[in-house]
Amino acid sequence: MLQCDKSHEHKKWGRVRDPDGRGVHYATAEETAYPAGLCTAAAREICLALQNKGIMLDVRASSDTALASSFAQRQPRRGRGIVGPPEYKRTVLVRLPRDFQPPDHVPDEPLAVLRDVPAGSKLLWTRVFVDGGVEVREAQFGVYHTPDEFLHAALKVTHPFDSAVSIDGPNLRAIAFTLEHGVKAVQQRRMEVLEHYRALEHSLRSDEEALKQAMDPTVREIMGNKKLLLFKQMLKDAGVPDERLFEDMVQGFRLTGPLEPSGLFPPKYKPAVISVDELRRTSQWSKHLVEAACRKASQDPEIARAVWDESLGQVEKGWLSGPFTWDQMDQKYGGTWVASKRFGVSQGDKVRAVDDLSQFQVNASVTETEKIQLEGLDDIVALARFHLGATVSGTKVFRLPLSGGGVYQGRLHPDFREGRARRLKGRALDLRSAYKQLARHPADDWASVLGVLDPDTNTVAYFESHALPFGASSAVTGFNRAARALRIIMSRLLFLVNTSFFDDFCQLEIDDLTDSADQAALALLDLLGWEVSDGEKLKPFASEFTMLGAVLFFKDAGRGLIRVRNKAGRLEEISSMVDRFAADPACGARSLPSLKGKLLFASSHVFGRCAQVATQLIHHAERQPGPDVHGFVLQSLRRALETLRAAGDRQVNLWSEQPPVVIFTDGACEEKGNQVTHGAVIVDPASQTREVFGGHTPEDLVTKWRSSGRTQLIFFAELCPVLIARRTWAKVLRNRRVLIFVDNEAAKAALIRNYSPLLDAAHMLSDIAELDVELSCFPWYCRVPSKSNFSDAASRLSFGEYEECFRRIQPTLEAC
Numbered sequence: 001m002l003q004c005d006k007s008h009e010h011k012k013w014g015r016v017r018d019p020d021g022r023g024v025h026y027a028t029a030e031e032t033a034y035p036a037g038l039c040t041a042a043a044r045e046i047c048l049a050l051q052n053k054g055i056m057l058d059v060r061a062s063s064d065t066a067l068a069s070s071f072a073q074r075q076p077r078r079g080r081g082i083v084g085p086p087e088y089k090r091t092v093l094v095r096l097p098r099d100f101q102p103p104d105h106v107p108d109e110p111l112a113v114l115r116d117v118p119a120g121s122k123l124l125w126t127r128v129f130v131d132g133g134v135e136v137r138e139a140q141f142g143v144y145h146t147p148d149e150f151l152h153a154a155l156k157v158t159h160p161f162d163s164a165v166s167i168d169g170p171n172l173r174a175i176a177f178t179l180e181h182g183v184k185a186v187q188q189r190r191m192e193v194l195e196h197y198r199a200l201e202h203s204l205r206s207d208e209e210a211l212k213q214a215m216d217p218t219v220r221e222i223m224g225n226k227k228l229l230l231f232k233q234m235l236k237d238a239g240v241p242d243e244r245l246f247e248d249m250v251q252g253f254r255l256t257g258p259l260e261p262s263g264l265f266p267p268k269y270k271p272a273v274i275s276v277d278e279l280r281r282t283s284q285w286s287k288h289l290v291e292a293a294c295r296k297a298s299q300d301p302e303i304a305r306a307v308w309d310e311s312l313g314q315v316e317k318g319w320l321s322g323p324f325t326w327d328q329m330d331q332k333y334g335g336t337w338v339a340s341k342r343f344g345v346s347q348g349d350k351v352r353a354v355d356d357l358s359q360f361q362v363n364a365s366v367t368e369t370e371k372i373q374l375e376g377l378d379d380i381v382a383l384a385r386f387h388l389g390a391t392v393s394g395t396k397v398f399r400l401p402l403s404g405g406g407v408y409q410g411r412l413h414p415d416f417r418e419g420r421a422r423r424l425k426g427r428a429l430d431l432r433s434a435y436k437q438l439a440r441h442p443a444d445d446w447a448s449v450l451g452v453l454d455p456d457t458n459t460v461a462y463f464e465s466h467a468l469p470f471g472a473s474s475a476v477t478g479f480n481r482a483a484r485a486l487r488i489i490m491s492r493l494l495f496l497v498n499t500s501f502f503d504d505f506c507q508l509e510i511d512d513l514t515d516s517a518d519q520a521a522l523a524l525l526d527l528l529g530w531e532v533s534d535g536e537k538l539k540p541f542a543s544e545f546t547m548l549g550a551v552l553f554f555k556d557a558g559r560g561l562i563r564v565r566n567k568a569g570r571l572e573e574i575s576s577m578v579d580r581f582a583a584d585p586a587c588g589a590r591s592l593p594s595l596k597g598k599l600l601f602a603s604s605h606v607f608g609r610c611a612q613v614a615t616q617l618i619h620h621a622e623r624q625p626g627p628d629v630h631g632f633v634l635q636s637l638r639r640a641l642e643t644l645r646a647a648g649d650r651q652v653n654l655w656s657e658q659p660p661v662v663i664f665t666d667g668a669c670e671e672k673g674n675q676v677t678h679g680a681v682i683v684d685p686a687s688q689t690r691e692v693f694g695g696h697t698p699e700d701l702v703t704k705w706r707s708s709g710r711t712q713l714i715f716f717a718e719l720c721p722v723l724i725a726r727r728t729w730a731k732v733l734r735n736r737r738v739l740i741f742v743d744n745e746a747a748k749a750a751l752i753r754n755y756s757p758l759l760d761a762a763h764m765l766s767d768i769a770e771l772d773v774e775l776s777c778f779p780w781y782c783r784v785p786s787k788s789n790f791s792d793a794a795s796r797l798s799f800g801e802y803e804e805c806f807r808r809i810q811p812t813l814e815a816c
Contacts, residue, residue: 679794
């Protein structure tokens with residue numbers, strides 16, 4: 001039990017006067033924001049309690065989103081976990097006298113009570129607690145690696161871009177099965193599996209009919225073509241963990257209330273803002289406001305007409321019922337119903353109808369228990385990297401990374417030797433009218449009402465949505481559960497390598513098996529009753545194909561490269577928007593949000609960090625417009641656009657087991673900033689390069705940093721050697737994966753984000769990003785404690801400890 005040490009006074013309870021003296025508030029209101037120290041102590045106690053029960057928290061783990069970015073050769077900004085050796089070699093837990101205050105760092109000659117703690121160790125935490133009726137103090141110290149120990153540990157680290165795709169085991173198994181068994185065996189296996197399920201579907205027809213007859217009529221109308229019992233068996237055979245998916249497909253997916261975890265996505269609890277009962281009570285006022293909301297959202301007559309026509313078309317398809325009047329709705333539901341406006345979004349040559357279930361809080365009544373993990377372009381590129389990198393020409397084996405570490409090695413079938421395994425192709429497969437293929441639960445009919453402006457009568461009419469509304473948060477969860485289950489079924493039962501992004505599936509297949517993959521996927525979906533878009537949307541497999549707004553090229557796979565580029569016309573569209581912004585700042589400012597989104601989207605397909613400065617400046621310009629800001633934004637936009645054009649395709653290396661280059665950098669400011677130095681060390685196991693440099697940072701550069709009155713220069717001093725290292729070791733870094741260890745957290749964060757609000761730092765970051773594009777190198781920035789930084793001595797111009805194993809060189813210094 002934690003107790004107050006009574007070394008301080010506590011504030012009194014009750015009411016206290018506001019700082020401005022105009023009012024009063026309760027003192028307890030001041031406790032709603034807890035001090036950081038209290039939060040840290042509480043978190044520590046929870047961790048210790050869990051450890052006592054044998055539960056260890058992995059603080060080094062990455063989120064699944066971060067993993068996907070990593071495997072596609074991009075360092076994520078958030079959730080990236082910890083890469084590299086741990087901060088401390090080990091920790092030491094000691095019992096101390098109750099009144100002893102342990103030092104922040106253990107001195108070279110510690111007191112007797114700290115004799116078991118190495119000198120230089122850092123105090124991590126200390127606490128006083130009651131043990132056996134006696135108050136005792138406990139403290140934990142972290143013992144640092146020596147620089148040599150940290151370097152040797154760093155050389156054993158696998159670059160995150162080459163780690164196994166732990167979230168995609170079924171696809172990796174499908175790749176391994178194909179490479180091991182050959183063309184005919186895979187074709188035969190797929191045909192046998194399909195024949196098995198065709199026979200099973202035939203035997204289940206009477207049971208399926210009985211199931212359909214017992215379903216709610218509105219659900220049966222939507223789900224009538226689905227083979228639900230067959231789907232249930234496939235879920236079981238494929239090991240899909242979602243135990244409620246079959247039940248939800250039979251009964252309909254809820255639009256309100258708690259959503260149970262499916263086991264298909266990472267857990268993330270997001271509680272409802274209001275209860276379902278509270279949502280019902282809001283209907284007394286919200287139903288009177290929906291008409292005004294519909295009129296406000298339907299001011300464009302062409303869009304309003306398209307939305308109305310689409311709504312009537314959905315009635316014919318059975319997805320909606322209506323139109324009804326306000327009085328008819330009120331009578332049907334006894335006055336308790338919540339309507340949501342339907343509005344249109346122009347998407348090129350078509351208008352998409354969107355149902356806004358957020359405005360009147362239908363979405364706010366949903367409790368989410370998982371974070372939907374979509375498999376986007378990064379996942380597709382990652383799969384292709386591992387697929388194409390599994391084989392090397394001239395060998396009779398293939399190798400694939402295992403999610404738990406290590407590598408799986410198998411015998412490569414003769415069909416895929418001599419480079420034939422790298423003849424990879426891909427294609428997009430789209431589920432038609434995605435959300436409309438699933439039904440909503442009848443119990444939520446009162447919350448599924450949609451208001452649509454009738455342009456012929458200029459009145460608002462009402463429809464009931466029987467299918468999942470496009471705009472319901474629960475619909476996103478429900479549909480993606482079904483889509484992920486289909487993806488797993490195709491991977492595990494038919495050995496089809498594929499990803500799912502909402503209704504867009506991407507298939508990857510070796511050339512000789514593309515016909516088999518095409519027929520198997522379409523046959524499976526047809527057997528289950530899922531409708532697939534055809535015509536222009538269903539293209540054949542190709543080594544160059546469009547997916548999720550980007551074009552992927554596998555034609556250079558034989559040379560170890562995958563290429564990704566933007567769709568034709570995207571950069572030209574951005575260039576036109578930049579020109580309009582330059583010609584008319586006031587008019588162009590209104591398009592800044594759209595320009596920012598298009599620039600980020602375009603740069604994400606190529607080399608995303610090169611546009612970061614421009615998009616951050618746009619963000620500032622939106623909040624604080626002005627002539628000076630306009631100039632900075634325009635300059636950064638043009639530079640980002642030039643970099644994107646110069647970069648060409650984003651080139652992604654195939655997976656390999658080549659060890660990464662390891663670089664340590666450090667900057668130092670001594671004598672109150674009057675002496676600024678830098679240093680760096682490189683170790684490349686592949687080329688046996690072991691070099692070091694260090695020196696004074698150019699005086700003109702330091703003067704430039706000080707020009708705005710700054711006295712603290714360490715942030716700039718830490719960024720500078722990273723840029724110098726890029727230029728100095730450009731030949732070594734070309735087409736390589738690199739681990740860069742930095743001991744300054746602010747600098748590391750700026751390097752990952754490729755942004756700083758400080759102009760001098762932003763220039764260095766832009767230069768670093770451009771060099772990455774030019775060299776096609778793939779850095780990952782890692783933390784190293786200052787006491788463990790192998791380049792610390794170099795930054796202090798002390799080179800004696802490097803003489804035996806490292807060659808000292810002169811760095812390439814240019815204007816940073």
